[in-house]
Amino acid sequence: MNERPERQRLLIFVIAYYAESTLRRVLERIPSAIFQEFDCEILVVDDASLDRTFAIGREYKENHPDIPMTVLRNEFNRGYGGNQKIGYAYAIAEGFDFVAMLHGDGQYAPEVLSRLMRPLRDGAADAVFGSRMMDGFGALHGGMPLYKFVGNRILTWIQNLLLRTRLTEFHSGYRIYAVEALRRIPYRLNSNDFHFDTEIVIQLFNAGARVVELPIPTYYGDEICRVNGVRYAKDVLLATVMNVAHRSGLLYQRRFEPITTENRYYDLKLGFPSSHSWALEAIPEGASVIDIGSGPGGIARELVKKACPTAVVDRFAPPERIPGITVFVQDLDEPPKFDVRPYRYILLLDIIEHLKEPEMFLERLQSRFDYDPKTLVLSTPNIAFIVQRLMLLVGQFNYGKQGILDRTHVRLFTFRGVNHVLRDAGFRIVKMRGIPAPFPKVLGNGLLGRIAVAVNLALIRLSKTLFSYQIYVEAESTPGVDFLLSDAKEKSAARAERLRKERLELHADGAA
The missing domain is CATH 3.40.50.150 (Vaccinia Virus protein VP39)
Known part of the structure; x- marks a missing residue:
């Protein structure tokens, strides 16, 4: 009798902040097929919201005892990046193979999760990013404000130029990671703010991770935007430039160095003055x-x-x-x-x-x-x-x-x-x-x-x-001085011998 192959473990990680009006619907939209394909658990982490976000997560867990689910609440607000660190630490500690991040405000479609998981399931990627920019102007049709669309395009273009990458979007929050890839990067050193997403992308590329992008639908509803666009752009560009300085050897940044125990050698520097x-x-x-x-x-x-x-x-x-x-x-x-x-x-x-x-x-x-x-x-x-x-x-x-x-x-x-x-x-x-x-x-x-x-x-x-x-x-x-001394002794002895022979010859000639 053939044994059924062990399913890979997937953590569906839902970050939530003041999501009492959207969290239940996000959880309901997670496709049931994903639970058949993978050994799944849902992790909801409420980042110290003062509304009913945590209570709604608990209620959903109690009403769905058939779904493995953990609901946590940070006692103090950790920020967008800080909340992610908790989820990834949980995925590593509990031995999951993959961790997929969903947003509790419903901005990213849980319905496409199975499709995004395919490259990871097949071993063709270490991370999969859902991109809203692969479908031309589809992001605008999905309600993305024009200024965000233009800003996203400009920032991504600059980052691709500086990092020598070819992503269509650096700023999507729909991410799925192989847990083994997370083990190889110091994500805990990243910012707790929104540019955590940029820093972890840079870390993955520095570690040689295989990153795949797949198109996702865009949805903008009436959720509150908590991102200061100008500050976010500044932080993103600064992190990118700091990585360029780090990779050039100008300014070491520990957070951009992959975790490795191998002996390190400097790369060969050819094709330019070096x-x-x-x-x-x-x-x-x-x-x-x-x-x-x-x-x-x-x-x-x-x-x-x-x-x-x-x-x-x-x-x-x-x-x-x-x-x-x-x-x-x-x-x-x-x-x-x-x-x-x-x-x-x-x-x-x-x-x-x-x-x-x-x-x-x-x-x-x-x-x-x-x-x-x-x-x-x-x-x-x-x-x-x-x-x-x-x-x-x-x-x-x-x-x-x-x-x-x-x-x-x-x-x-x-x-x-x-x-x-x-x-x-x-x-x-x-x-x-x-x-x-x-x-x-x-x-x-x-x-x-x-x-x-x-x-x-x-x-x-x-x-x-x-x-x-x-x-x-x-x-x-x-x-060297020692050589000169030895050589002087040797050459002087030879010269002295020649002088002795010359004197003998002169003496013999005189006697004749």
């Missing part, structure tokens, strides 16, 4: 290279394309084998177990800031050098970057998971500081440049990204100490 692009340009085809602190080996793969004999050094071997690459595995805070002498170019890209004693590390490298010149290519964040100065001016010095104040950065440098460290380690600086912020990582390498980089480069020409996001250096090695 430490990676300039380093690859500096290395001629066929030159031998050792990439110290190589991470997963992205630079090494690019060097292989240039026919460069390449070695990589890191705490962990590259996750995927790279043909033709020599791999050294070691902690860079320990004395080097690898030999740099066979390599013409030494890469230290975004590494010295992670070392406990970068001076000692560079001195250990320098002790291996002989008369054969090596070129060191180094990059590191510029702690004197204007954004960091301004943040310090207002009392902010917050470490994060990326950017200049990455939590794994142990030492921080300015242009002058890097100059001193390299000079003391016996290197002769050939080139020192300022690197712009990696705007194309967030804005794309199109017109907007190129303009941002061009402006940053222009500002760097005015003051590289103030406007450089990173410091880029090419330096030549000089022989």
Whole structure:
């Protein structure tokens, strides 16, 4: 006998605030078919309304004992976003697979819930948004005021431009989430206000979630609008711009960082002015290279394309084998177990800031050098970057998971500081440049990204100490003192032997 497959669990989460005139009808409109398709529970959370919203929810539960239902009331008003946090926390704690948000004022149609659930049921999405803007001017026909329609369109266009997304609407409140997707984002750090919806969309995209939009009908009745449109637009745009700054590494925002336990490496930055692009340009085809602190080996793969004999050094071997690459595995805070002498170019890209004693590390490298010149290519964040100065001016010095104040950065440098460290380690600086912020990582390498980089480069020409996001250096090695001493001893002994032989020969000639 075949066992019936276990149904997926769906929480139908109804947010309610002063909804005594609409809540019962919203609950009645939830299609009965959804209870057959999924193992459903209804959760109503009343956000401290002073009317009969909570009582009506309780009455509906008592009159429908066949429907699993929980009715809660916040003792204090938590706001639109704060109320959502409670519902999502409930969905996670109770082990649901999906959570669908309905509004207690009836603005979003429960009747289309089954259709919206299909991409999630089929494993084709991590979140489904009901969009009122996919059907041309259908939102206006459904009663959406013209100013809201135009404002929605404008805000969505700006957000798509800045976030490199293609949503038709960022501002619909009809949302269904896979609970596993909610586990991967810090939604509890979001605002308690109405722009919570924008922040959670940004978090989902940052986490790589699959977001699907489906059309929904628009309904505007006589419900009270509690959204201040101007303030909402300001909050939405500010959150979007802050995410751009976060993704660019300019200003870390913890709420926009996905929750992960994996080892993090910086992405390869190619196709625009960056430490990676300039380093690859500096290395001629066929030159031998050792990439110290190589991470997963992205630079090494690019060097292989240039026919460069390449070695990589890191705490962990590259996750995927790279043909033709020599791999050294070691902690860079320990004395080097690898030999740099066979390599013409030494890469230290975004590494010295992670070392406990970068001076000692560079001195250990320098002790291996002989008369054969090596070129060191180094990059590191510029702690004197204007954004960091301004943040310090207002009392902010917050470490994060990326950017200049990455939590794994142990030492921080300015242009002058890097100059001193390299000079003391016996290197002769050939080139020192300022690197712009990696705007194309967030804005794309199109017109907007190129303009941002061009402006940053222009500002760097005015003051590289103030406007450089990173410091880029090419330096030549000089022989180490220990090598010079050993070489002097060896060469002096050989010279002394030649002199002795010459004296003997002169003595023999004189005797003859």
